[in-house]
Amino acid sequence: MHLALTAAVALAVLVLGWLKRWTSDDAFINFRVVHELLAGNGPVFNAGERVEVATSPLWLAVLTVADAIVPGDAAPWTSVVLGLALTATAVTVASIAAARLWAKAPSWVVVPFGVAVFAALPPTWDFTTSGLETGLSFSWIALSFWGLVRWVQRDTPLAHRPVWLLVLLGVGPLVRPDFAVISGILLLFVVLVGAGRWWQRLLGLVFAGLLPVAYQVFRMGYYGLLVPNTAVAKESSRPLWSRGFVYLADLVAPHLLWVPALLALGLLAVLAPQARWLRREWILVVVVLAAAAVHALYVVRVGGDFMHARLLMPSVFLALCPVAALPVTRRHAAVTGTLLAGAAVWAVSSVFFLRIDYPDSVADSGLADERGFYAALAGVKNPITLADHGGAGVSAYTDQVNRAALEGRDEIVLQVVPVRPSTPMAVLAPSSGGMVFSVGNAGFYGVASSSSVFVVDGFGLTDPIASHIAPGPPGRPGHEKIFPAWYLLARYGAPELAEEVTPGLSDPAGVAASRDALSCGDAAQLIEATSGELTVGRFFSNVVHAPEMTSFRIPVDPTEARDQFC
Structure with a gap:
C-alpha cells in the first residue's frame, strides 16, 4: 500500500510539473555554457574569458553530457525532462527512506505524508522544471537521507564506510554552493556518531572532500575566484536579514506553510515514542531538521532570491524527509487520523486555492512569480525552447x-x-x-x-x-x-x-x-x-x-x- 501511495504522489508531481513546464532565462545561461563547452571553448560564457556563470557545476556537467548524447539543440527539453524525473525520483526515494526509518513502529498502513505536503505546494510544480538545478537538489537531498537511514541502521555504522555515501554527502556544494551548509552538518554527524579511530574519521572526511576540493582548486586556478562569479555579482556574503525574512514570509504566509509544519510536529510527537528508534536514529532526525533550519537561516541571511520560494524549497524538502512517510499505528489511531485529515484539508486547499498574487507577476519587494512572468512575456503557456521565448x-x-x-x-x-x-x-x-x-x-x-x-x-x-x-x-x-x-x-x-x-x-x-x-x-x-x-x-x-x-x-x-x- 505504501509503495502504491508513494507512486501516486510521484505521479502527481510529474503531472503537475508537466502542466507547469517551462524554462527560465537563468537556465539559458547554463545552456550557453554547455554550447561553449561542446565547441571546445571550456566552461565559459564568452570564448576567451574565464568567468564562472553556472551556479551548479554538477548540473552543468549533467546538461553537457545529455546535450552531447541527444541530437540537436536538446538542452532546454533535456533540462525539463531531467527536472521532472529527478524530482519524482526524490519524492520516491525520500518516502522509501522514511518508511524504513519508521519500520519498527507497528502500523496498519504507511502513508506518504511529507512528500504529499511537498507535492501539494505550487512552488514545487514551478521548479520541478524551470531548467535549473532544483530537481537535482531534491534528488541529492533524498539520496543522502536514504543513505544515512541505511547507515544508522547498521549494526556498527563506521565513520569511513561506505565510501559512496561519504562521496555523495561531499558533493553537496557541487549541486549548489549553499548546500555546503547541509553537507557540513551531515558529514559532522557521520564523523561523530560513526565508529572508528581518529584516522578512520579523518579518512571519511577525505573521501567526502575529494570531489569538492578538486573542483575548488580548479575553480581558483581557472576562474581566479573562491566562489562562482554570480556570488560576487550578487554580493552573497553580505548579510541582508530584513530582506531575507520578507523572502521567508513570502513562502510561509500565502501557502499557510505553518499548518503542515505544526501537523508534522504533532505527528512526530505522537508517533516517535512508538518508533523504537536507536539513539543514533533519534540523533539523525534531529540533525536533519537542524540542517534544514540552518540552511533556511542561511538563505534568509543572504537576503533570499528574486524568484518566489526557489532557494527555500530545498530546506522545506529536507525538513520533510523524516516525515516523508509515516505509519498509522493502532495506538493513538484517532489522533493520528485527525492530524492526517487536517493535512489532507490543507493539501486540497494548497492545490486549488493557496497562491501568491503579484501584480504583473512581480511584487513591490522585487519578488517574482518567475514562471508566470516569462509565460506572459512569451505569450506561450509553456515556454521551453528559445523559439518559445523568442515570440516577443x-x-x-x-x-x-x-x-x-x-x-x-x-x-x-x-x-x-x-x-x-x-x-x-x-x-x-x-x-x-x-x-x-x-x-x-x-x-x-x-x-x-x-x-x-x-x-x-x-x-x-x-x-x-x-x-x-x-x-x-x-x-x-x-x-x-x-x-x-x-x-x-x-x-x-x-x-x-x-x-x-x-x-x-x-x-x-x-x-x-x-x-x-x-x-x-x-x-x-x-x-x-x-x-x-x-x-x-x-x-x-x-x-x-x-x-x-x-x-x-x-x-x-x-x-x-x-x-x-x-
Whole structure:
C-alpha cells in the first residue's frame, strides 16, 4: 500500500510539473555554457574569458553530457525532462527512506505524508522544471537521507564506510554552493556518531572532500575566484536579514506553510515514542531538521532570491524527509487520523486555492512569480525552447546582431525593452573590436547570439569587472549591480570614446579614467587572470591570489578607482 501511495504522489508531481513546464532565462545561461563547452571553448560564457556563470557545476556537467548524447539543440527539453524525473525520483526515494526509518513502529498502513505536503505546494510544480538545478537538489537531498537511514541502521555504522555515501554527502556544494551548509552538518554527524579511530574519521572526511576540493582548486586556478562569479555579482556574503525574512514570509504566509509544519510536529510527537528508534536514529532526525533550519537561516541571511520560494524549497524538502512517510499505528489511531485529515484539508486547499498574487507577476519587494512572468512575456503557456521565448522578438533582434558580427562590424549593441520582431538594432557606440552585446537577459540573448558575439550582462553575472563593482544600497535581489556605462565603454569601446565628446555617451574623461583604473593594480590583475593565456604559472598564480581577487571591489567613481589602483 505504501509503495502504491508513494507512486501516486510521484505521479502527481510529474503531472503537475508537466502542466507547469517551462524554462527560465537563468537556465539559458547554463545552456550557453554547455554550447561553449561542446565547441571546445571550456566552461565559459564568452570564448576567451574565464568567468564562472553556472551556479551548479554538477548540473552543468549533467546538461553537457545529455546535450552531447541527444541530437540537436536538446538542452532546454533535456533540462525539463531531467527536472521532472529527478524530482519524482526524490519524492520516491525520500518516502522509501522514511518508511524504513519508521519500520519498527507497528502500523496498519504507511502513508506518504511529507512528500504529499511537498507535492501539494505550487512552488514545487514551478521548479520541478524551470531548467535549473532544483530537481537535482531534491534528488541529492533524498539520496543522502536514504543513505544515512541505511547507515544508522547498521549494526556498527563506521565513520569511513561506505565510501559512496561519504562521496555523495561531499558533493553537496557541487549541486549548489549553499548546500555546503547541509553537507557540513551531515558529514559532522557521520564523523561523530560513526565508529572508528581518529584516522578512520579523518579518512571519511577525505573521501567526502575529494570531489569538492578538486573542483575548488580548479575553480581558483581557472576562474581566479573562491566562489562562482554570480556570488560576487550578487554580493552573497553580505548579510541582508530584513530582506531575507520578507523572502521567508513570502513562502510561509500565502501557502499557510505553518499548518503542515505544526501537523508534522504533532505527528512526530505522537508517533516517535512508538518508533523504537536507536539513539543514533533519534540523533539523525534531529540533525536533519537542524540542517534544514540552518540552511533556511542561511538563505534568509543572504537576503533570499528574486524568484518566489526557489532557494527555500530545498530546506522545506529536507525538513520533510523524516516525515516523508509515516505509519498509522493502532495506538493513538484517532489522533493520528485527525492530524492526517487536517493535512489532507490543507493539501486540497494548497492545490486549488493557496497562491501568491503579484501584480504583473512581480511584487513591490522585487519578488517574482518567475514562471508566470516569462509565460506572459512569451505569450506561450509553456515556454521551453528559445523559439518559445523568442515570440516577443528575442530571436529576430539577435539575428540582427549575429548578421552584424558576420559582416565584421565593430559595435556595442544594447538589448531593447520591449522587443518585437520589427525592433531595429540599437547601437550604443563603436567597439574596440567585434560585436559586443550588452544585455539584461543574459540567458535568452546569450543562447540566441553566436559564439562570435561577446555578450555582457548588465547585472554583472557574466563579466569579471561588472561583478566586482562596489555594491550600493540593497535593491531587488540579484539585480542590484548595474554595469556603469563608463566602465562598459572603457572595456569594450573604441579608443576615441576616451578622447572625444560623443552625444548621448559618458564623458570621455570618465571613460579615460576608467581605462586607466582597469589597467592598474588589482583590476589589471583580475582582467589578466580571467582573459590571459592559461599557462601552468597563471593557474597557480590564480590559486594563490583567488582570495584577494574574490574580495576585491572597484569603486563606481572611475576617478576614485584610478587614484586607488594607480
